Amino acid sequence: MPAKNFVFLPIVAAVVLVQLFTAASGSAYYLTQLTMAAYYSLLIVGLCVLMGYAGQISLGHAGFFAIGGYLSAALTVRDLLPWAESPVVRFLDALGCLAHGQDLYGAQLLTVAPWAAAAAAVIAAALVALVLGVPVLKLKGHYLAMATLGFGIIVYRLVLASEYFGEADGISGVPGFPLLPGLEVSGDSAGRVANYYVAWAVLLLAVLLLRHLIDSRPGRALRAIHGSPEAADAMGVDVARYKLKVFVLSAVYAALAGVLMTHYNGGIGPSEAGVMKSVRWVAIVAVGGMAHLWGALTMGVLLNFLSLRGVFGSYDDAVFALILIAIMLYAPGGIFSLVPGGRWGERLAGLVRRGKSGEAAP
Amino acid sequence: MSLLAIEHLGKRFGGLQAVDDVGFTLARGAIKAVIGPNGAGKTTLFNLIAGMLSPSSGAILFEGQPIHGLQPCQVARRGIARTFQNIKIFHGMSALENVMVGRHVRTGVGFFGAMLRTPACRREERAIRERSLELLDFMGIADCADTPAVNLDFGRQRAVELARALALEPTLLLLDEPAAGLNIYETAELGRLIGRIRDLGVTILLVEHDMSLVMDISDEIVVLSFGRKIAEDVPEVIQKHPEVVKVYLGD
Structure with missing residues (x-):
């Protein structure tokens, strides 16, 4: 493991300690919200790379989350039996993409297998990001914010209006997502501890991949685009292409978060696609300090946990909007910039790097 | 010709x-x-x-x-590399990282390779870092490698910009x-x-x-x-x- 990744050790330790503590204190129900907070944070770290590092805002990421969640929900719930004889369904069945099951009353059900539905959902989100990204990423600043906001509204109204996506009720009864024999992503309380670890493993792995990206050739190209698009272009960075790639990447993270969350919750509703959700994600990235992956992770987990515990009550959305105003006014560098000696994560990484290059010197 | x-x-x-x-x-x-x-x-x-x-x-x-x-x-x-009349440095990046961007066209690791840290990616990263440090040294500002480029004085920023252009070979x-x-x-x-x-x-x-x-x-x-x-x-x-x-x- 490269020295820079030792920063993960205290986090892994904290994840384990929290679980042990909840087990010892009989408060394992906290793990449910911590699991959900981890899945939301998966979206947030992806958005953090898009916004903080590549400098492209998106007010439509709840839309990608919804594409992931709704597609995997609809595909794994909606019965295909009426079309069982159609060549497409038979072909998919022959490929092993379909699941034969029974509903509560013992009637035959034919649905898409969770893994195939997840793959389809994530690929769909990536394709939508690609098609949307080509025109809108030509826009800058608030123009881009407006265009992505428009996209978010379209997704919200589509799921709300479509019978296939359950209109205002959303989709429930989504089966678990089998990972290993005896282990599936689902809200079954017997699997609560296992699901907590699964969610955190996914999140930390996702962060590790993003850290690798940021500190590499394509990651530097993205940060260069943020720093000066003209200069990045002059250094041979294909600006449009890189913007598009990071947009698709962050959409894939959001869609994956949507897929896993939907299987964990056993359903999804239109509020997940709401514009206020997108605003919330942007607020959390801003609180975390924009170009600060650890900040986004910390704030993503903390604020989502508090929100899911109902700490903000019916003022939930108002609290996030207030946070956004306060951060923009008083701490545009994120909440950690207020702490003396802040940005500790980067300082630590810097120390490790220096120590490492010291070793390498003759 | x-x-x-x-x-x-x-x-x-x-x-x-x-x-x-x-x-x-x-x-x-x-x-x-x-x-x-x-x-x-x-x-x-x-x-x-x-x-x-x-x-x-x-x-x-x-x-x-x-x-x-x-x-x-x-x-x-x-x-063809260039520098700008009004220095265009990449803020949010160290002097060294600025120069490393200059290696972009001479290297090829993409999103997947970078995220997975493939051996090829590691090799390339090491080569990029070494070459960029050499160039900072050539410009006489190797001691500023880890300093955020925006914190450097005007002359040194210009040197970073030149090193970045030279990194393109x-x-x-x-x-x-x-x-x-x-x-x-x-x-x-x-x-x-x-x-x-x-x-x-x-x-x-x-x-x-x-x-x-x-x-x-x-x-x-x-x-x-x-x-x-x-x-x-x-x-x-x-x-x-x-x-x-x-x-x-x-x-």
Whole structure:
């Protein structure tokens, strides 16, 4: 493991300690919200790379989350039996993409297998990001914010209006997502501890991949685009292409978060696609300090946990909007910039790097 | 064959002919300066070569191939690097990382390779870092490697920008007013540095206002006035050229 990744050790330790503590204190129900907070944070770290590092805002990421969640929900719930004889369904069945099951009353059900539905959902989100990204990423600043906001509204109204996506009720009864024999992503309380670890493993792995990206050739190209698009272009960075790639990447993270969350919750509703959700994600990235992956992770987990515990009550959305105003006014560098000696994560990484290059010197 | 050939180049902005039928060639290994009063079209000419603008007429040939109408990143890939009149440093990145961006076109790891940290990616990263440190050292600012580039003083930022351009391993280096904002000592130092860069085998085209620097380092000088080329010769001749004197000093 490269020295820079030792920063993960205290986090892994904290994840384990929290679980042990909840087990010892009989408060394992906290793990449910911590699991959900981890899945939301998966979206947030992806958005953090898009916004903080590549400098492209998106007010439509709840839309990608919804594409992931709704597609995997609809595909794994909606019965295909009426079309069982159609060549497409038979072909998919022959490929092993379909699941034969029974509903509560013992009637035959034919649905898409969770893994195939997840793959389809994530690929769909990536394709939508690609098609949307080509025109809108030509826009800058608030123009881009407006265009992505428009996209978010379209997704919200589509799921709300479509019978296939359950209109205002959303989709429930989504089966678990089998990972290993005896282990599936689902809200079954017997699997609560296992699901907590699964969610955190996914999140930390996702962060590790993003850290690798940021500190590499394509990651530097993205940060260069943020720093000066003209200069990045002059250094041979294909600006449009890189913007598009990071947009698709962050959409894939959001869609994956949507897929896993939907299987964990056993359903999804239109509020997940709401514009206020997108605003919330942007607020959390801003609180975390924009170009600060650890900040986004910390704030993503903390604020989502508090929100899911109902700490903000019916003022939930108002609290996030207030946070956004306060951060923009008083701490545009994120909440950690207020702490003396802040940005500790980067300082630590810097120390490790220096120590490492010291070793390498003759 | 000349490295760069500008042929009947023109650029019109609405009613303004910013560059008007300009032509010259640049030999491999030479240092050529473009001078002229403010508004003569020097920076427009530069932006045409670098691909930030496309010409209204004429052609730009680099190594015999037309490059006009290409995007800046495509021009960079051909081996043309540039610096900017108003330094364009990448904020949010250290001096070293700024230079490492310059290796972009000479390396190839993509999103997947980078995220998975493949062995090829690690090797490439190490090579990028080493080469970039060498270049900071060449510019005499290796001690600033880990400093955020925005925190450096003006002279050092310019050095970072130059190192970044050199990291591209350019065949042709375009310098847009490299001496702007430098004092006479720093300018003299810059002159020596440009000489050393040429000794690395890099051909240099620069736009510059500082006459002492231009006369000192250039092999040849092109003089523009109101978008047109009015003279092209060695520095000694340019200094006495009646039309150049007239443009700069008035009648």
